[in-house]
Amino acid sequence: MDAVFPTRDAWVAAYRERWLAHYQATGQIDWKLYPALTLDSAPAGKAVDVTQASVLLISSAGGYIPQAHAAFDATNDLGDYSIRLIDTPYAPSAYHFAHDHYDHTAVDADPQVLVPVTHLLDLQDAGLIGELAPQVVSFMGYQPDVGRVVDEMIPQIISVAHDLRVDAAFLVPS
């Protein structure tokens, strides 16, 4: 993970000593104590021909399908680091959103502002992308412990991407 987050150990130590320690002592969140996350250079990667690529949609909007999944723990001050895999036949209108850290007005009116499944299937049908991967990776993007993101969630996402044999990923934060 050095190329991904080279300052991980120092960041985690600062997070635990400052933000987390304050929260555990007081039950209060103080963002002034949160360590900045700044990385200098992006890792290198290959180009892909998107017209031939299998593309994985990754959303941090907290989307889930109530009939298929438990909701994310949206009210947890310490975050939720789990993922849900949502089959792409589920239309965006089937999604519910468990995420207390953004205004849901827009996504309630039009879920494609955050989970553009129908748009991507249209691009697939038009031959502008090879295919949309058969599942969407969904998580709830309130995750103050970046160490846990790296240690717990990212390995799950990479495993899913490999299992689905995708060539590319399109990441849509909320």
Add this chain to the structure above:
Amino acid sequence: MGLIARALEVAGIATVMTSWNVSKTVAVAPPRATMTRLSRGATLGNPGDAAQQRRVIAASLTLLAHPAPIAPVMLDEQ
């Protein structure tokens, strides 16, 4: 999202993200990104504006044709 993009790229999967949060996006140096002046909670465009959402998606996916890293691309979308 930037860290996830970085990790996938290292794992051999090309990535692109789009964001309304310019400073936070730049801070984590994702391999490829578009940025907009859209709003939190409406990352791809305004609700009901499918044409705008498609423009943001298309502009983002176009960046996959370039080897990473590339500088983030600012889109004229708000």
